[in-house]
Amino acid sequence: MSAGTVFVVEDDDALADALAFLLASRGLAVKRHDSAEAFLRQLRDNPGWPEQPACLLLDVRMRGMSGLELFDLLQRERPGLAAPVVFLSGHGDIRMAVDAVKRGAFDFFEKPFSDNRLADRLIEALGESARRIAAARGAASVESRLARLSAREREVMDRVLEGRSNKLIAQDLGISMRTVEVHRSNVFAKMEVRSAVELARLLAPGEG
16 A cells, blocks of 8 residues: 655656656555646645645756745745655756755755665655654644643643642642642643653653
8 A cells, every 4th residue: 555645746747657657666656747836726725735644756947837936835835844845856956956955855866866766765755744744633632632721720730840749839829739639630631641741741842
């Protein structure tokens, strides 16, 4: 089964055919677009894209909008996009491609390229896409859990994360220790954790 879909944006039909054959031989699903504009049309009809692992293989130079212009547009309109971008570049485009990698592109390949190395790298890009999608879903899940908390429960949670005891939390908030215990229990239940350590791990940057 395919581990994801490679979206090939390439206006050279012969090269696009060769890429599709190569990737299909490695068990990858391929969707082709003959221009950046064509890709954008389908993207704007699907604002949640990608829901499944995906990566973009873009030629740097194409008729109409270039691959680099498409990349810049995606960075502006969809920061944190879960579909890594791999560029195909001619010799004169290497500097531009390297600059794109510095700005967040996954990789670039100079034509002519090694078929196997390109396919391997695209498979790695799909793996990165899967990680980004999982991270985004995890973050959304954490946000939905946080939204369940009352204002008082958030106050208690913040102090639990600071390592303060129930007694000190009660003093801080002017409430009884029993009330703190109830709020603390509610926080753990709503955040779906069993301890302050799990709560801290869940809310740590990059976790979730």
